[in-house]
Amino acid sequence: MAPAKKEIVISVRGLKNSFGEQVVHDDLDLDVYRGEIIGVVGGSGPGKSVLMRSIIGLQTPDEGEITVFGEPTIGREETEATDIRKRWGILFQGGALFSTLTVAENVEVPIKEFYPKLDAVLLDEIASYKVVMTGLPADAGPKYPAELSGGMRKRAGLARALALDPELLFLDEPTAGLDPIGAAAFDELTKSLQRTMGLTVFLITHDLDSLYAICDRVAVLADKKVIAVGTIDELLALDHPWIEEYFKGPRGRAAITTQEAHEHAPQQAGAD
Helix, strand or coil: CCCCCCCEEEEEEEEEEEECCEEEEEEEEEEEECCCEEEEEECCCCHHHHHHHHHHCCCCCCEEEEEECCEECCCCCCCCCHHHHCCEEEECCCCCCCCCCCHHHHHHHHHHHHCCCCCHHHHHHHHHHHHHHCCCCHHHCCCCHHHCCHHHHHHHHHHHHCCCCCCEEEEECCCCCCCHHHHHHHHHHHHHHHHHHCCEEEEECCCHHHHHHHCCEEEEEECCEEEEEECHHHHHCCCCHHHHHHHHCHHHHHHHHHHHHHHHHHHHHHHC
């Protein structure tokens, strides 16, 4: 029996993005499959975030085609894209919370946008549930972003991204600025939510520990396109200078050591 064909949630074909004379993407292709966590990595520069912004409609490409859930997203009016936008959530860098709103009010923003007639009591209940679901204490809801630590703001941003129970979650550098313990906890939360909610996760990151810990596949952006996509083992088998430097350099070796220690820890604990 032939293996079941994977459902493509995001399809990018022939993408070109430029800003004046600077070409960021040129003939970029990428597929993202339902239920996977795909990590998107690349050198310093705007390529990764611009790719995400193109997919969600915040950046209009010069050329190319993008479909999400089988529907084209380029050139569509905002009202036409409403049904698709309901099906995804976005955590921007730093959380991007509204500073004048409480955490609960931030979570309620997308719900009010798409369901303006929802009862206020139910709205508050949903917001409270999302806050707790992302690992924040229940009393975080009435607080303002300035009253939270950096890690808590990230979780508050995640709670807002999950407000509409999306199928697709975009995470832009979610562990940047967190200490190793906080970053590992956020990775574990992401993986847990992906399993329980059946999420497809598009993860922009430079954190090698995150790639090893939770990503099913990794897409490598270099030379203005996706030069490779696959498991880390598949990428390590390729002969490309950027991939060699990134995955086999000092930080890559440290990430491998960390992952191996994590994998062996339960066995050692069981043997004691």
